[in-house]
Amino acid sequence: MNINTDIARTYLFSGKKMTAVAVLGVLLGMSIYIFMNSLLVGFDKASDENIFKNTPHIRLYNDDVISKNLVSDTAAEYLISNPKVVPKVNTIINPNGIAEMVQQQKEVTVVTAQVNTSVFYNNGKTQVSGLSIGIKPDEADMMYSITSSMVEGKFETLKSDPNGIVIGIGIAEKMNLVLGDNINLTSQKGVTKNLRVAGIFRSFNSTADDTKSYVNLYTAQQLLKENNVYVTDISVNVKDPYQAAAVAEKLSQLTGYKSEDWKESNESLMALSKMRFIMINFVSTAIMLIAGFGIYNILNMTVSQKINDIAILKAIGFKGKDVIRIFVTQALSIGLIGVVGGMLMALLMITLLKKVYIGGDIGYFPVDYELQKFIQGVVMGLVITFFAGYIPARKAAKVDPVSIFRK
Amino acid sequence: MDKNIVLKTENIDKYFYDPVEFQVLKNIGFEVERGEFLTLIGKSGSGKSTLLYILSTMDRDYNGNLVIDNELITGKSVDELAAIRNEKIGFVFQFHYLLAEFTCLKNVMIPALKLGKFSPKEIEERAYEKLKMLGMEDQALKPANKLSGGQQQRVAIARALINDPLIIMGDEPTGNLDSKNTDIVFDIFKDLTRSFGQTIIAVTHDDEFAQKSDRTIEMKDGSIIGGHTN
Ligand SMILES: Nc1ncnc2c1ncn2[C@@H]1O[C@H](COP(=O)(O)OP(=O)(O)O)[C@@H](O)[C@H]1O
Ligand SMILES: [Mg+2]
Helix, strand or coil: CCHHHHHHHHHHHHCHHHHHHHHHHHHHHHHHHHHHHHHHHHHHHHHHHHHHHHCCCEEEECCCCECCCCCCCCCCCCCCCCCCECCCCCCCCCHHHHHHHHHCCCCEEEEEEEEEEEEEEEECCEEEEEEEEEECHHHHHHHHCCHHHEEEECCCHHHHCCCEEEEEHHHHHHCCCCCCCEEEEEECCCCEEEEEEEEEECCCCHHHHHHEEEEEHHHHHHHCCCCCCCCCEEEEEECCHHHHHHHHHHHHHHHCCEEEEHHHHCHHHHHHHHHHHHHHHHHHHHHHHHHHHHHHHHHHHHHHHCHHHHHHHHHCCCCHHHHHHHHHHHHHHHHHHHHHHHHHHHHHHHHHHHCCEEECCCEECCCCCCHHHHHHHHHHHHHHHHHHHHHHHHHHHCCCHHHHHCC | CCCCEEEEEEEEEEEECCCCCEEEEEEEEEEEECCCEEEEEECCCCCHHHHHHHHCCCCCCCEEEEEECCEECCCCCHHHHHHHHHHHEEEECCCCCCCCCCEHHHHHHHHHHHHCCCCHHHHHHHHHHHHHHCCCHHHCCCEHHHCCHHHHHHHHHHHHHCCCCCEEEEECCCCCCCHHHHHHHHHHHHHHHHHHCCEEEEECCCHHHHHHCCEEEEEECCEEEEEEEC
16 A cells, blocks of 8 residues: 555544544535435426426417518607507418428427317306317327326227316316216307216316316317317427427427427426526535535644644655645545445435325425436535545645744 | 765855844854764754754755755755655654654654655565664554653654665754663664764764764854864
8 A cells, every 4th residue: 555545544543533523524415415406306307297297398389470560760750659469360270281290300209289278167056267178189198198197087088079078186076077977168259068077187286187178179179169170289299308499499490380398388387496406506515515614624623733743754755745645535535435425325315205205296205316416426525525635735735844843 | 076975065054034033054064974973062042953954955945055965955846855855864853753643663664665665564574673773673563652752762763764864864862862772872873874884963962972973063153163073
């Protein structure tokens, strides 16, 4: 063993208590850092999963257009301007052609046409307002995995049942409906239709459960007094939802319709996620830094205690860089033990909390073993301990032995 | 330059500026021959320790020249000086002896492990030899901080010898020893100069010790006021 390493090891073992405290600091900082960041990933995944149950990755639609001034000369002294939305139909022309075109893109997995209409659900005296979504059952199931959230009936029966409707469990409870019951829908256009409950879903999103229903595309078209090519939205799912923005841009150019990716349509959830990201990163990094300060402090103390040793070592021919190596080795050893311990601790914490059931929209505690966060934590832990050791070590390297011997 | 001169100083001056400007060494010039046993004497405060720190290459802040082993030491970098100390100079300093958390054996071995000329096993054997010479072999595995001042000083002497240095310097190397052990150390030093041609430069308060050495230089107020061959 190198003599510098040997000396570092002796110091580590002779100051067992201090070493243990420093290791514990790194261990705790490290485990909390990994745990919190894994939790962050878990939260985001859970939140995104929830979003994908209700929102397609990309939505194509025909946007309203604001009228422009006829005169473009803005320097004119008196220009009375009163821009308005240009009256026109918000439909997608030739939806099947567009859908086919979109489907041919290699990033795209599912494309489906959709018609949304606000409705009142009536059953005797009770009336509940909500949103009815006209879909093609097969495609919609692929997109929102509705089958997995069905609690009664089968989603696919909608295919063979022109008057079928699949409702959220909140609606079913409020209106006291069971499978096979009749429900009366009144649309925003005043059309009334009698439908039969073909299924009930529970999405763990209380707003959706209390207001949402799925009907066949043509039922929705009838509710809006429209023909069978009337489509307001084309929903698109892509292979990698986190690349949706780029694909959306491309589809918009391709089709000429306005596109919106899921992040845009869930801005408030995204803002929440961003806030979570900032907070957790801030707090976990701060904890890691505090652990770093712990090592810094302890090594600083060690250097002060060992100043006589440092003078002797320099007198017998140790160079400044040898002294730096001795103390940095000490810091890194503490860091390494702390990092390994912290990783084990984080594994333990995640394993335990994964099994805790929270309920509601969340279900099980949304945390998982995130390799990337472990790596990130290890790298950060080692970098911080290196510097926490390097700064006092540099001070030690500058010790002038003569000034110590004169005392 | 004479092959037999192992250390030479030329016009060494040194000042302290704190608390007031004060010239601690004045025009120090002398030569030491290979195999010579030189003692430095003088009243307390006359500048002996300060001079020894310069000779040991640890203090770089002086005017004049220092030559060791035909090599100009003055002006060398800190790292170069560290390497020179490791190889060519052994020290015994006043009051500051050993690394407390290491065994006596390890303390003796450290300069040799640093030098890396021999394998750790050979170094250990050599360290035992040196400890035996100073009558400390049965304390070899004791932690250094469990020894008395005198015992520590003897281990420090063993450590100064481990790399077979060209020059051994001591600031009152026998200051903590009883007369019996002082005699032992004196005999070891003498033998090193006679049998191995090593050079000793020792500051001492002990007149008898000085008289028995080859040559004595006396200092007063930072100047050499006399030197005589005994
Ligand atoms: N760091 C210092 N700053 C100022 N004066 C010092 C310092 N170290 C020593 N001195 C002074 O230098 C003189 C010589 O000291 P020193 O070399 O230790 O003498 P000796 O070893 O002969 O007793 C003394 O007067 C002492 O007070
Ligand atoms: Mg002195």
